[in-house]
Amino acid sequence: MKHGSTFLLRLIILFIGLVILVLCVLGLPSLAMDKSNPEFTRRLYPILITMWIAAVPFFIGLYQGLKVLAYIDKKTAFSELSVRALKHVKYCALIISTLYFFSLPFFYLLAQHDDAPGLVVIGLVLTFGSIVVATFAAVLQKLLQEAVAIKSENDLTV
Template sequence: MKHGPTLFLKLAVLFIGLPVISLCVFGLIWLMSNPANPDYDQLLYPIIAGMYLSAIPFFIALYQAFKLLSYIDNNQAFSGFSVKALKKIKVCALVIS
């Protein structure tokens, strides 16, 4: 089986995660130290905590998508493993929303 389309999709999954992890590592930390309006500092911390908490199911869903693409590579696209991965992606999407 050709690995071209799934390799492209695996790379796309990785490139989707890179901006989010860089935002979590650099952007949100910078925002905490340099708030736009210092009067609302007390509101900034719960918002940033919510952003960090929503990143956890996002990365779990990306990992499950990567596993799903691996199952497709191994001709197990319609197996129980892929169904479990899709269900986990669905739950992560519900948690994020």
């Protein structure tokens, strides 16, 4: 694979990471500091804490994605290291999904207070989006594991 295709993917991963980092550092605290509606802000705290906690496995997953791209550049994509990195991505996505699943009641309470049912949908999108990423990583992990097994079997045949 050419370095150009992985370079674009790396840029995308770094851009996503930068956007989430800016949101965590600037966006979420500004929501927590809103003094205009203290009751709304008080109900928002559990969701904001969940988002900050979920940022940790998110960045770990992004780092693992960068490692997979590095393995592709080194032409060692079909190795146990890639399988292990995809396994970490899968676990990070499952952790994020679990965190948002358990915060869904807080999304519901916030939606009831603000009379905005779309807030619950945001919580569901965050939960199921992470499940989709975990499923995709699990499928890739399984395929890559089988490819590594076939490759090692072919290396022994020679």
